[in-house]
Amino acid sequence: xxxxxxxxxxxxxxxxxxxxxxxxxxxxxxxxxxxxxxxxxxxxxxxxxxxxxxxxxxxxxxxxxxxxxxxxxxxxxxxxxxxxxxxxxxxxxxxxxxxxxxxxxxxxxxxxxxxxxxxxxxxxxxxxxxxxxxxxxxxxxxxxxxxxxxxxxxxxxxxxxxxxxxxxxxxxxxxxxx
Numbered sequence: 001x002x003x004x005x006x007x008x009x010x011x012x013x014x015x016x017x018x019x020x021x022x023x024x025x026x027x028x029x030x031x032x033x034x035x036x037x038x039x040x041x042x043x044x045x046x047x048x049x050x051x052x053x054x055x056x057x058x059x060x061x062x063x064x065x066x067x068x069x070x071x072x073x074x075x076x077x078x079x080x081x082x083x084x085x086x087x088x089x090x091x092x093x094x095x096x097x098x099x100x101x102x103x104x105x106x107x108x109x110x111x112x113x114x115x116x117x118x119x120x121x122x123x124x125x126x127x128x129x130x131x132x133x134x135x136x137x138x139x140x141x142x143x144x145x146x147x148x149x150x151x152x153x154x155x156x157x158x159x160x161x162x163x164x165x166x167x168x169x170x171x172x173x174x175x176x177x178x
Contacts, residue, residue, distance in 0.1 A: 002104045003130040006113035006120050007038040010136045016117050017144035026137040030164045040112030046119035047078035054086035097126045124154050127178030138167035
């Protein structure tokens with residue numbers, strides 16, 4: 001069965017919003033290696049993350065990293081996006097949870113996620129997320145969107161915890177799947 005593996009950069013106080021403004025001082029070869037292990041042959045993205053990736057990488061077409069980001073098949077969860085022109089993408093609409101159940105049941109390569117916090121929350125609530133990797137940087141951001149809001153509680157069994165040289169924690173959780 002296909003697994004869904006999500007990765008998020010987080011501050012100690014749980015902020016995941018706008019990591020480009022606070023995480024770069026901690027992004028080194030060791031963090032990059034962890035991020036590399038989270039890359040999967042297919043991607044699952046929320047609308048905002050997909051649009052952000054398209055805006056960032058489409059103008060860089062022809063450059064190695066931009067082409068690597070564009071190439072994998074992508075499933076985009078959105079109730080409002082009408083088309084997905086960049087990067088080999090298919091839109092999953094209002095019935096997204098049922099479609100993801102079908103994709104998981106079909107088997108095939110795993111699905112990787114980067115960002116898409118609302119989608120991560122939705123996948124956990126639907127019992128669809130197999131692994132949540134948090135790279136918790138040793139910084140307090142103070143304000144911004146957090147990993148989890150006030151929309152419920154979920155058991156998140158800890159599968160592994162590794163402290164990286166720069167103080168970043170790599171925490172892997174395995175939510176209950178159904």
